[in-house]
Amino acid sequence: SNKMIFGLWLWEAGKTRKIFSAEGGLRLLGWSNSGEEILLEATDGVMNQMPLDVKLLKVALTGESRILTIFRNVYASTMTLSADGKTVAFTAR
Numbered sequence: 001s002n003k004m005i006f007g008l009w010l011w012e013a014g015k016t017r018k019i020f021s022a023e024g025g026l027r028l029l030g031w032s033n034s035g036e037e038i039l040l041e042a043t044d045g046v047m048n049q050m051p052l053d054v055k056l057l058k059v060a061l062t063g064e065s066r067i068l069t070i071f072r073n074v075y076a077s078t079m080t081l082s083a084d085g086k087t088v089a090f091t092a093r
Helices: none
Strands: 005-012 015-023 025-031 037-043 052-060 065-074
Touching: 005 025, 015 052
Parallel strands: none
Antiparallel strands: 005 015, 025 037, 037 052, 052 065
16 A cells, blocks of 8 residues: 655754654644644645644653644645634635
């Protein structure tokens, strides 16, 4: 089977390390306001221009992750994180 695996990598102190991976689509939104977590959106399949169910994930620098919420019928490419890392905006159908 041809599964697509996407990974989240950090570069620090001149080295890279993978902290998270998932099947399906991943899109980086940005850092939380604490700077200790990264916010991502994830889909079960390939991210495309159709409305999708999108999970909002918070991934700690240690690799621990949790789903904050799931949005239904969202245009994934429109999701944007606010400058303070507390709010997301998106277009939905």
